[in-house]
Amino acid sequence: MKKMKAFLSGTLVLILSIALLAGCSSSSSSESKSTGSSNSKKVTITMLVSGNKAASGQDFEVDILPKLVHKKFPNITLEVQKLPDDQYTTSIKTKLAVNQAPDIFRVWPRMANAASVMDLGKGGYLADLSDLPFMNNLSQTVVDDMSYNGKVYAITKGFDMLGTYYNKDLFQKVGITEVPKDWDAFLAACQKLKDAGITPIVMGDKDPWVIQFGLYQIAANTVYADDKDFDTKLQDGKESLNGPKWQKAVEMYQELYKKGYIAKNTLGLGGPQAIQMFIDGKAAMTLDGTWDYTPLTAKGATEFERGFFPLPANEKGKPVYQAAATAAGWAVNAKSENVEAVKQILNYWFDGKSDLFKEWVKTSSSIVAYNGVPLTNELYKDAYDQYTSTGNAIYFANQMWPSGVDATLEAKFAEIIGGQSTTPKDVTKAMQDKFDELWKK
Numbered sequence: 001m002k003k004m005k006a007f008l009s010g011t012l013v014l015i016l017s018i019a020l021l022a023g024c025s026s027s028s029s030s031e032s033k034s035t036g037s038s039n040s041k042k043v044t045i046t047m048l049v050s051g052n053k054a055a056s057g058q059d060f061e062v063d064i065l066p067k068l069v070h071k072k073f074p075n076i077t078l079e080v081q082k083l084p085d086d087q088y089t090t091s092i093k094t095k096l097a098v099n100q101a102p103d104i105f106r107v108w109p110r111m112a113n114a115a116s117v118m119d120l121g122k123g124g125y126l127a128d129l130s131d132l133p134f135m136n137n138l139s140q141t142v143v144d145d146m147s148y149n150g151k152v153y154a155i156t157k158g159f160d161m162l163g164t165y166y167n168k169d170l171f172q173k174v175g176i177t178e179v180p181k182d183w184d185a186f187l188a189a190c191q192k193l194k195d196a197g198i199t200p201i202v203m204g205d206k207d208p209w210v211i212q213f214g215l216y217q218i219a220a221n222t223v224y225a226d227d228k229d230f231d232t233k234l235q236d237g238k239e240s241l242n243g244p245k246w247q248k249a250v251e252m253y254q255e256l257y258k259k260g261y262i263a264k265n266t267l268g269l270g271g272p273q274a275i276q277m278f279i280d281g282k283a284a285m286t287l288d289g290t291w292d293y294t295p296l297t298a299k300g301a302t303e304f305e306r307g308f309f310p311l312p313a314n315e316k317g318k319p320v321y322q323a324a325a326t327a328a329g330w331a332v333n334a335k336s337e338n339v340e341a342v343k344q345i346l347n348y349w350f351d352g353k354s355d356l357f358k359e360w361v362k363t364s365s366s367i368v369a370y371n372g373v374p375l376t377n378e379l380y381k382d383a384y385d386q387y388t389s390t391g392n393a394i395y396f397a398n399q400m401w402p403s404g405v406d407a408t409l410e411a412k413f414a415e416i417i418g419g420q421s422t423t424p425k426d427v428t429k430a431m432q433d434k435f436d437e438l439w440k441k
């Protein structure tokens with residue numbers, strides 16, 4: 001997140017005849033199709049993405065992608081830089097403003113993040129990718145989430161779910177024999193762990209966006225389960241963030257902190273530190289997304305079996321609603337001099353059969369949203385099956401808010417975590433005030 005939810009038959013690789021290939025004879029053109037345009041003019045493509053480089057092994061974007069692109073297209077060199085999430089958005093916005101942005105960069109769906117498809121598409125910063133043939137192999141939902149005014153401006157990494165990663169060994173140790181199916185059962189499980197001297201949940205709230213990970217899962221049940229059009233009504237002025245539904249969500253999340261179910265002093269813990277505590281067996285659960293699969297399943301100080309379930313913020317007898325959404329992805333700089341070369345890369349990457357496509361599928365932390373690609377990660381199977389069989393899910397809430405409302409939510413709830421006198425109503429009032437301020441612009 002910072003941001004932060006049936007996809008998806010093979011397609012033919014389209015090798016574009018672009019300016020880089022101009023002047024080639026029919027025989028050399030044929031050779032280019034098989035060797036990757038080896039006779040074409042040399043070109044360097046730049047790429048900027050967010051996240052942490054893979055701790056072990058090769059990172060897909062930094063290591064594997066450039067190598068396989070160059071193997072297919074010997075004339076193309078792909079230079080990739082990866083920045084931490086808290087630095088990325090500021091960097092790309094600054095680079096776009098001074099016309100120094102890379103050829104390819106990370107964007108978020110809908111209105112999520114200041115580097116969102118809607119904001120950057122509206123600003124004219126993104127190249128139209130609607131004509132790329134593999135778009136037919138992506139679900140209409142993920143295509144729509146990466147579009148603005150009828151034009152497709154980005155390709156998603158896939159599909160992400162928020163949920164609860166848990167230590168099956170610690171659950172078994174205290175006698176929790178099944179995954180909680182409602183809020184009361186979840187609170188009871190937390191109490192059972194706490195009574196046994198085990199920290200139930202750890203969160204890295206020093207990184208403010210982590211605060212969203214629990215709240216959006218709760219809101220999926222308190223706000224959106226009975227009203228999936230809540231945010232549309234909010235935009236039309238017919239609903240309010242400062243109302244009973246969002247107040248209830250904030251109150252429920254506050255309860256986890258008040259009862260000591262979430263580790264103390266989490267405002268001093270960053271996301272990586274919280275993850276380390278979890279994999280070291282020092283906490284039974286953490287609330288996070290599928291994008292953090294690699295660090296959350298890494299080897300820690302102790303070995304244990306992991307599990308994953310949607311946070312059950314529902315009332316007993318009602319179904320669990322999940323927070324699940326289109327993931328961030330890749331966009332192309334509208335002012336790039338290499339747009340056609342980038343499209344050539346993208347058509348190879350997403351052709352459904354290339355070595356690059358296979359490596360992307362194999363290494364992706366998100367659930368690949370491509371036609372015919374099955375779920376390969378068993379950790380998410382139960383939650384994903386639940387999603388596909390029931391459809392009980394809602395996007396991450398900030399995807400329908402102007403960027404800045406989520407930051408207000410984070411800042412005000414951090415005051416609650418920090419022990420200030422801030423109330424849930426203070427949080428929701430600040431959210432609505434910020435929404436009103438930004439939506440009018």
